[in-house]
Amino acid sequence: MFLARMAYYSRPVWDSRSPEARRKMLKGILSAGIHNNPQAGLTGALVFDGIHFIQILEGMRSRVWATFKRIESDPRHCDVVLAGFLEVPERLFPNFAVMAPADGATFKHRVAIPDPDVATFDMLVAYAARHFREQKDLRLVSSKRKEPAA
Ligand SMILES: Cc1cc2nc3c(=O)[nH]c(=O)nc-3n(C[C@H](O)[C@H](O)[C@H](O)COP(=O)(O)O)c2cc1C
Numbered sequence: 001m002f003l004a005r006m007a008y009y010s011r012p013v014w015d016s017r018s019p020e021a022r023r024k025m026l027k028g029i030l031s032a033g034i035h036n037n038p039q040a041g042l043t044g045a046l047v048f049d050g051i052h053f054i055q056i057l058e059g060m061r062s063r064v065w066a067t068f069k070r071i072e073s074d075p076r077h078c079d080v081v082l083a084g085f086l087e088v089p090e091r092l093f094p095n096f097a098v099m100a101p102a103d104g105a106t107f108k109h110r111v112a113i114p115d116p117d118v119a120t121f122d123m124l125v126a127y128a129a130r131h132f133r134e135q136k137d138l139r140l141v142s143s144k145r146k147e148p149a150a
Contacts, residue, residue, distance in 0.1 A: 004061040005044075005092070006068060006085040007124045009054045009116040010077040025076060030098040037096040042067060043145050045128040046098040052116055053077055056128050058091045059145075084121030092125065095144050097132065 014022055026048060033046055042059040055071070057064050064085075072080050116124065 002061045002087050003058065003089070003091065004064045004085060005056065005058045005088045005125070006064050007054065007056050007083040007121055007128075008068065008072075008080055009052045009083060009124065010080040011052055012048070013076055013078050015076075029074075029076060033096055033098060036067070038145050040067060041145055043091055043093045043096050045093050045096075045132060047128050047131045049131070054116065054124055054128055056093060056125055058088070058093060061087070081116070083116070083119070083124050086121070092129065 012022075012025070015025065016022065030046060037043070037057075037059075040059065040063045042057055042063060044055065044057040044059075047054045057067060068082075119127070
């Protein structure tokens with residue numbers, strides 16, 4: 001099996017101005033990943049910094065690509081840019097993980113890569129990993145990888 005790692009970034013398309021509705025949309029997005037990715041053997045990270053989504057997906061090449069195609073056509077975001085798709089020897093993210101607001105917290109503008117258009121693939125991956133170590137007012141939601149059925 002070829003293990004692949006990909007990264008893309010995009011911007012949310014909000015269906016409402018209300019913070020509650022926005023939270024609900026983010027929750028819907030993250031629960032799709034939490035539900036689907038472990039079954040497909042996918043791991044990675046989904047980061048939302050207030051401006052961009054940055055997502056890293058790792059797993060079997062065909063499954064990473066199939067999931068990315070679904071994600072790309074999702075109307076809840078736009079300007080989806082594929083930043084890299086590489087064959088890698090091992091996973092950097094052992095589970096699929098997203099950051100969700102802890103009770104009462106909201107997604108605020110966070111220290112982000114100012115312009116992902118000028119960030120290399122490695123910078124985006126490192127940023128996602130750092131984001132997970134440093135955000136204290138968010139809680140980590142993650143789910144463990146399962147081996148996909150053959
Ligand atoms: C920013 C963003 C990230 C997403 N990440 C994932 C993901 O990691 N895995 C996934 O299955 N769906 C993800 N989705 C949702 C997919 O676009 C799609 O709605 C979902 O996979 C459909 O799943 P379903 O067939 O179970 O309803 C994401 C959507 C957005 C907007």
